[in-house]
Amino acid sequence: MSRTPSEEYRAYNVWDAPTRWFHWINALAVLGLISVGVMLLNDDALGLSVGGKVQLKQIHVALGYVMALNLIWRFVWAFLGNRYARWRAMLPYGPGYWGALRSYATAFLSGEPQQYVGHNPAARIAIVLILFLLLLQIATGLILAGTDLFWPPFGKWFAGWVAAPGLDSALVSPLASNTMDQAAYKAMRAFRSPIVTVHLYAFYALAAVILTHLVAVIVAHFGDRERRFHSMVSARFI
Template identity: 50%
Template sequence: MADTSVTSYKVWDVPVRLFHWINFLSVLTLIAFGLVIYNGGALGLSNEGKALMKTLHVWAGYVFAVNLAIRLVWAFMGNAHARWSAILPGGRGYGAALRAYIRGDGTAWLGHNPLGRLAVTAMLLALIGQAVTGLVLAGTDIYYPPFGGMIAEWIAADGVDPSSLVPYGPKELLDAAAYQDMRAFRKPYIEVHEWLFFTLLGLITLHIAAVVMAEIRHGGTLVSAMFTGRKHYDRTPEDKAEGALAPSFDLGAS
């Protein structure tokens, strides 16, 4: 009779799991507010309504950005599966592992599988881009930190206290030429922010589909592992080294 015993492995540490769920909730909230702002004209939002939606969007963005920053730092400090070496694709043996995984060799992985590393890297880049452009837009739209003070000083009319500027406030408080320059400065940031918004929607959809497919194909309790931190396999995972959790191929090699 075949051995059907299942082994439980500790994989995701607490900071990684907290990041995942805080990121999930904050991104979901940002998508909801973002869609309302994006369709504000069709929804008939007043200027006060737009300002409120943008304010809520920015506060959710702060949670998102701080959470992301903590995760990026934790990639230098966490367990083996939380670190950059287990996230970024590349290194000696990676190409072969990727091809084998795509062919469906049945290999189990504790951390991100070779294909998953590509997806996670793409998602992290998109999230970083959203955080950076969002912080700039928080300053240009509603004069919020970290750049809002500088933006307000830039566009305030002579003799006007920059701290008195409010979103959709009286135009008499603004220097018309400086305001137009600011809008031109803002334009590429809003375009990138919008494109990344739709890119993230696509990546999130692919992520969910990939998790479902990997769960069916390999098992390992991927979803529950983000709650418990543990995966369960009836075979030895590829990235389970004796006495340590480490990739089986050298990601640090040239």
């Protein structure tokens, strides 16, 4: 149906290609990490062997490397990308930010949410929370990759800690307990225990944030007469 001139909408290029690639690689990696993480949590119910569990951890950590590298790339792009990709459009700061947040909240509560091209002021708070949780998962996950698989960047150090006396630490394997000194291994397990707990609670928090994000996108899409929420797919906000 054709629109009268007063009904015309402008088309904006919002999310540039690197930002959209980042978003969808991150979404797929996190979905994979959650799926494999849930399997690891239910290893007994799934009847996994020790070898099967180690393989799942390897898949999980490989996805974790992808997520971490993709996130580092996004941080670089926040200095180089278009105005919607930059730090000042992403994080809750800058001139007029708190006033914009107040008026966004007031309009939202009165049932007439303001339309924003790019991130709205409330979304910018959610982004800080998501970035914090992802960075927490990367930090704790990389330590666990070291303690569980002896994989980089900390694996060599943990292998040196638990290696059986006289054994080259490069030969320490999660599948061969005779490559490890049992007292050192026990001490290393005690060290990693609170890190597993943080990784697990951050997973619960992330799952809640992701669900909220999906519900918000669906509500925004179906609550909008013109169905304008496809800009993360096509870049354009019409």
